[in-house]
Amino acid sequence: MGFQVQKNERYLMIRxxxxxxxxxxxxxxDIILKAHTEKLPVVAFDFTTxxxxxxxxxxxxxxxxxxxxxxDTQTGFIVSKGLANKIKEAGLDRIIKxxxxxxxxxxxxxxxxxxxxxxxxxxxxxxxxxFTMGVSAxxxxxxxxxxxxxxxNGPAFDVxxxxxxxxxxxxxxxxxxxxxxxxxxxxxxxxxETYTEMVPDIRDGIAELxxxxxxxxxxxxxxxxxQIKQAIPTxxxxxxxxxxxxxxxxxIVVPFSSDCGDFYVQITTNAGNAAIAA
Amino acid sequence: xxxxxxxxxxxxxxxxxxxxIKGQLRTLNYQNISEAENxxxxxxxxxxxxxxxxxxxxxxxxxxxxxxxGLELLKKVREDARFKNLPFIMITAEGELEQVKSAAxxxxxxxxxxxxxxxxxxxxxxxxxxxxxx
Numbered sequence: 001m002g003f004q005v006q007k008n009e010r011y012l013m014i015r016x017x018x019x020x021x022x023x024x025x026x027x028x029x030d031i032i033l034k035a036h037t038e039k040l041p042v043v044a045f046d047f048t049t050x051x052x053x054x055x056x057x058x059x060x061x062x063x064x065x066x067x068x069x070x071x072d073t074q075t076g077f078i079v080s081k082g083l084a085n086k087i088k089e090a091g092l093d094r095i096i097k098x099x100x101x102x103x104x105x106x107x108x109x110x111x112x113x114x115x116x117x118x119x120x121x122x123x124x125x126x127x128x129x130x131f132t133m134g135v136s137a138x139x140x141x142x143x144x145x146x147x148x149x150x151x152x153n154g155p156a157f158d159v160x161x162x163x164x165x166x167x168x169x170x171x172x173x174x175x176x177x178x179x180x181x182x183x184x185x186x187x188x189x190x191x192x193e194t195y196t197e198m199v200p201d202i203r204d205g206i207a208e209l210x211x212x213x214x215x216x217x218x219x220x221x222x223x224x225x226x227q228i229k230q231a232i233p234t235x236x237x238x239x240x241x242x243x244x245x246x247x248x249x250x251x252i253v254v255p256f257s258s259d260c261g262d263f264y265v266q267i268t269t270n271a272g273n274a275a276i277a278a
Numbered sequence: 279x280x281x282x283x284x285x286x287x288x289x290x291x292x293x294x295x296x297x298x299i300k301g302q303l304r305t306l307n308y309q310n311i312s313e314a315e316n317x318x319x320x321x322x323x324x325x326x327x328x329x330x331x332x333x334x335x336x337x338x339x340x341x342x343x344x345x346x347x348g349l350e351l352l353k354k355v356r357e358d359a360r361f362k363n364l365p366f367i368m369i370t371a372e373g374e375l376e377q378v379k380s381a382a383x384x385x386x387x388x389x390x391x392x393x394x395x396x397x398x399x400x401x402x403x404x405x406x407x408x409x410x411x412x
Contacts, residue, residue, distance in 0.1 A: 066379050095378065135393035187294065192301045205294035211342075212392040215371025230372060232342060 003032055010106060011042035021053045026060035033068065043068055044102045046078045052086065062095050074223070076105045097223065117169055121221060122146075122267070125174065126254060128217035129265055133258060136212065137189040141258030143265075149251040155264040159183045159198075161207040163214055163233035165267075167226045172269035175236070176210045182261030189260065207233040280407055282307040285332060289313070289320040289348065290340040290369070299338060299369070302399050317346030321354055328360055336406065338390075338399075341370035341377070349381060356385045365406045369394070 003025075006013040014032065018025055033043070053061065065075050076097040077087070084098035099105050126143050133139040147153065157177035165172045178186070184195040186209070187202040195202060210233040218228045251268040286308055290296045296313045303311055312327070312334065314320035320339065327334050337355070339348040346354075348368055355361040368381050371392040378389060387406045390398055 063379075132393045135395055191294065191297050192305075193297075200293065201297050202294050204292045208292040208295050211292075212371045215392060219372075230342070232344075 003028060005032060007036075011044055011102060012036060012040050013044045013046055013102060015046040017049050019049065019051060020057075021047070021050055021061070022057040023054065023060045024057075026057050026064055029061075030064050030067075033064070040068070040073045042074045042076075042105055044076055044078055044099075044105055046102070047083065048078055048080060050079070050083060052083070058087075058090065058092065062092060065095065074105065074225075076102075078102055117226075120224065121169070121226065122252075122254075124220050125213070125217045125265070125267070128213045128220070129256065132209065132213045132216055133186070133256075136209065137186045137260065139186055139189060139258050139260045141256045141260075141263075144255040144257060146252050146254050149253045149266065153253075155253055155255065155266075157264065159206050160236035161210045161233045162236055163210055164231045165228065166231070167221075167228040169226060170269050172267065174210065174214060175266040175268065176206055176213070176263070177266060178206065178263040179261060182258070182263050185260035186263075204235060207235050280308070280336065280403055280411075282309050284308060284335045285310040285312070285327065286336045286338065287312045287314065287320060287323055287334045288338050289315070289317065289343070289351070291315050291343040292340075295340065299399075306400055306403075315345075316343040317348060317351030317354070319345075320351055321346070324355070324361060324364075333360075334364065336403065337364060337366045339366065339368055341368055341372055349384065352381065352384045352386055363410065365410045367402055367406060 002016065002018075004015045006015065014029065016025070029045075068075050076099050077083075078101060079087070079098050081100075084093075087093055087096050087098060097105075130141055130143070133141045155177055156179055158180040160175060160177040162173050162175045165174055180198065183206060184197070184202075187193075187205050188195050190205065191202070193201075214228075214233070215230065218226075218230060221228055251266050254265045254267075256263050256265065286303060288296050288299045288303070288311060290299065290313075300311050300313065312323055314323055317339070320337070324334050324337075337351075339351055341348040348370070352366055352368065355364060355366060362385075365387045366385070367388045367390060368386050369390045369392060370377065381389060387409060388402050390402055
């Protein structure tokens with residue numbers, strides 16, 4: 001029993017026939033990985049024969065993966081559904097990515113052209129909106145038809161927040177816009193209070209929602225090489241609202257309907273890297 | 279398990295988040311909740327409470343904050359003999375491996391990812407109690 005290493009120009013694959021992985025086996029793995037001093041874009045661990053990890057083995061494995069991620073190496077486990085579920089139950093599925101085949105891990109099989117990347121970005125961001133609204137405010141929502149924003153078709157809103165998007169693919173902004181009624185309903189659900197008007201307690205709530213949406217989307221997108229940097233969202237107030245109503249850059253708007261009322265997500269890309277809003 | 283009298287410090291630069299967290303803690307019957315806007319203000323509260331013999335017993339801290347971040351506060355707390363064993367839960371929208379690792383290396387007790395469900399605090403506080411106090 002042991003580890004077998006297979007390498008090609010796209011990935012390094014490590015296979016094993018051990019039935020269980022403990023910290024002893026992980027130490028062996030670490031030695032194998034350290035022997036590869038060149039940059040490895042993708043490292044796949046074929047653990048399809050394994051039924052379980054010892055708790056200590058799993059802990060050691062997360063540290064081992066952490067070392068690889070510092071070199072921008074994408075890692076993943078090829079495992080059975082049963083082991084993938086165990087990793088999820090242990091709360092480690094965000095650190096240990098599980099796949100059923102190595103092909104699923106390869107970047108070219110997930111997002112190849114600029115258009116695919118833009119769709120990938122948009123879909124992931126919208127999923128993050130739905131998830132965040134659902135968990136934070138028990139607010140079930142669904143995206144409507146996306147449209148290109150002009151000076152004449154901007155959505156009606158009273159409250160908004162923006163955050164800068166800086167990634168390997170583009171630069172721009174992610175903006176969350178809401179009519180007051182929707183906003184007060186959402187804040188009420190989040191805090192368990194009833195609001196009939198804007199009060200200081202909830203003034204920054206939209207920026208916090210946007211922060212969580214970006215954090216959620218960023219984690220998923222960065223696993224696919226977008227390299228998005230987290231920034232701190234800001235409230236859009238006063239004269240900034242007029243700037244939003246007269247966009248000088250390409251922007252798309254996604255309207256959402258929700259239990260709390262309608263709201264909008266706007267994605268603006270800077271000139272020269274307008275893949276998202278193209 | 280922690281009692282309703284357990285002194286909890288909630289730290290977040292967003293007022294709405296502090297309200298939300300305090301609201302969820304109150305539904306779990308916790309009554310002694312202090313709050314701070316950033317790590318620097320939080321550390322002063324930790325020191326003040328310690329000096330009058332009513333020490334904070336659990337910290338729930340946001341990560342990204344102006345003045346002093348949650349991670350900087352965690353480092354400062356763990357370097358101080360008075361607070362090095364204080365249960366410290368980090369609440370953050372950041373969930374990537376590097377962030378988790380850096381907090382773990384500094385001795386974070388547990389970690390809550392935003393967005394969080396209402397029952398999250400109950401589970402995490404129980405987990406942290408077992409780790410630090412049981």
